[in-house]
Amino acid sequence: MGAGDGHGTPVVSGGRARSGDSGRRVRVEALAPVMVLGPREARHLQVLRLGPGAEVLVFDGQGAQAQATLAELDAGRAVLHLGEAAEAAAETPQPLTLAVALLKGDKLADVVRAATELGVARVQLLVTRRADAREIGAQKLLRLNRVAEEASKQSRRAVTPPVLAPVALGELRWEGQLFVAQPGAEARLTQRLDWSGPVTLLTGPEGGLTEEEVLDLAARGAVAVTLGPRILRAETAPVALLGAVAALGQ
Amino acid sequence: MGAGDGHGTPVVSGGRARSGDSGRRVRVEALAPVMVLGPREARHLQVLRLGPGAEVLVFDGQGAQAQATLAELDAGRAVLHLGEAAEAAAETPQPLTLAVALLKGDKLADVVRAATELGVARVQLLVTRRADAREIGAQKLLRLNRVAEEASKQSRRAVTPPVLAPVALGELRWEGQLFVAQPGAEARLTQRLDWSGPVTLLTGPEGGLTEEEVLDLAARGAVAVTLGPRILRAETAPVALLGAVAALGQ
Numbered sequence: 001m002g003a004g005d006g007h008g009t010p011v012v013s014g015g016r017a018r019s020g021d022s023g024r025r026v027r028v029e030a031l032a033p034v035m036v037l038g039p040r041e042a043r044h045l046q047v048l049r050l051g052p053g054a055e056v057l058v059f060d061g062q063g064a065q066a067q068a069t070l071a072e073l074d075a076g077r078a079v080l081h082l083g084e085a086a087e088a089a090a091e092t093p094q095p096l097t098l099a100v101a102l103l104k105g106d107k108l109a110d111v112v113r114a115a116t117e118l119g120v121a122r123v124q125l126l127v128t129r130r131a132d133a134r135e136i137g138a139q140k141l142l143r144l145n146r147v148a149e150e151a152s153k154q155s156r157r158a159v160t161p162p163v164l165a166p167v168a169l170g171e172l173r174w175e176g177q178l179f180v181a182q183p184g185a186e187a188r189l190t191q192r193l194d195w196s197g198p199v200t201l202l203t204g205p206e207g208g209l210t211e212e213e214v215l216d217l218a219a220r221g222a223v224a225v226t227l228g229p230r231i232l233r234a235e236t237a238p239v240a241l242l243g244a245v246a247a248l249g250q
Numbered sequence: 251m252g253a254g255d256g257h258g259t260p261v262v263s264g265g266r267a268r269s270g271d272s273g274r275r276v277r278v279e280a281l282a283p284v285m286v287l288g289p290r291e292a293r294h295l296q297v298l299r300l301g302p303g304a305e306v307l308v309f310d311g312q313g314a315q316a317q318a319t320l321a322e323l324d325a326g327r328a329v330l331h332l333g334e335a336a337e338a339a340a341e342t343p344q345p346l347t348l349a350v351a352l353l354k355g356d357k358l359a360d361v362v363r364a365a366t367e368l369g370v371a372r373v374q375l376l377v378t379r380r381a382d383a384r385e386i387g388a389q390k391l392l393r394l395n396r397v398a399e400e401a402s403k404q405s406r407r408a409v410t411p412p413v414l415a416p417v418a419l420g421e422l423r424w425e426g427q428l429f430v431a432q433p434g435a436e437a438r439l440t441q442r443l444d445w446s447g448p449v450t451l452l453t454g455p456e457g458g459l460t461e462e463e464v465l466d467l468a469a470r471g472a473v474a475v476t477l478g479p480r481i482l483r484a485e486t487a488p489v490a491l492l493g494a495v496a497a498l499g500q
Contacts, residue, residue, distance in 0.1 A: 113483075117486050246476075246477045249436070
């Protein structure tokens with residue numbers, strides 16, 4: 001963190017009235033005893049009507065966050081003094097990955113936004129047999145990562161989940177449990193979920209995964225789980241599955 | 251069902267390749283031994299490359315559905331012969347209501363679409379203290395009902411859930427259980443859900459419900475449930491909560 005020039009990408013979050021608002025969040029490049037932010041961030045803090053002595057939460061986007069006190073503030077810069085480390089309570093007990101097939105149009109942005117709110121540690125894009133799309137442009141991938149960053153701030157997470165370039169389904173590797181949403185499956189995610197290791201949730205493209213793809217995943221240890229007896233759109237299934245995890249309190 | 255004029259609003263659904271496709275669905279005004287559809291529906295059936303003898307599923311949008319056999323088909327009309335009643339397996343054991351606060355823009359359409367896929371029997375719009383909007387125009391309400399109808403077809407439900415004009419939160423009445431998603435709540439929907447009666451899921455507006463609103467609901471028997479430790483957007487919470495129900499297999 002340099003002096004007064006706002007380099008890096010510190011971002012000030014907050015300002016929307018929400019129930020249970022727990023204070024202003026300021027993204028910094030790294031946690032340090034004294035953190036100096038540049039004109040843009042200082043202006044934001046002024047807009048939020050904060051003055052010297054105000055308590056804020058600083059976070060680095062990598063999982064570290066802490067209380068901090070605003071020591072100085074003028075139009076040109078803001079100085080923050082580090083306080084106690086804050087527990088990053090918004091994270092799941094072990095990393096949660098969403099592995100999702102490429103989808104057309106803006107659907108992936110909607111999925112990434114909701115998945116970030118719902119606590120994923122990363123989004124792994126997949127190329128599957130029936131996928132609408134077989135690749136994704138660099139600009140679009142960059143945009144999806146920006147969507148994740150914005151959603152991370154809005155939901156007050158200390159971590160911004162990366163959105164990873166697609167891999168072929170057959171090349172996906174995972175640790176811990178992998179659950180795949182599959183029409184007709186009878187196992188319930190809510191009964192099988194076990195946070196003794198990382199968890200991956202996998203959902204297919206608009207046309208669904210092929211039987212061969214599901215069998216291959218099962219042979220590699222994946223568990224097919226139900227999302228009820230109806231046909232869900234490809235962009236609804238990941239949010240529903242992540243919702244089930246959230247409803248378990250994680 | 252009249253003869254050959256397609257009156258009412260029969261609609262032919264299907265045509266998208268999906269895994270586990272269980273046949274073509276045709277909406278009819280009422281189930282009858284012989285059902286005659288008009289030129290528009292006949293054309294759809296032709297596009298689907300169906301011919302005499304083809305099996306289809308007919309449904310009336312009110313919960314009744316049955317197998318039917320295509321007896322005649324030309325450009326002007328289609329004649330269907332009723333077969334066995336089909337179980338409406340896509341419905342929850344008891345009616346599931348989503349009670350959702352009015353939201354700005356197209357957010358309600360997204361919520362209605364996902365809620366229909368996830369099995370709600372109706373959507374009850376709510377006016378709450380912090381709502382972005384206090385009313386909804388007749389055209390917009392009509393459009394939301396059309397979104398529900400389209401989503402119902404896509405997810406092969408026999409029922410189209412009505413989207414009901416808003417009531418004030420204090421005037422909401424319900425039977426059975428009501429669960430309200432509330433930050434900080436510890437109860438889990440997945441442990442409390444009981445299909446011995448109807449179930450209502452309630453989510454608030456962008457700013458959240460006020461403490462007073464939540465206390466009032468609790469005094470009337472509502473159970474506040476967790477959706478994890480993060481802050482969710484108002485349009486994500488209902489999908490997450492309904493996803494938890496779906497992940498229980500319903």
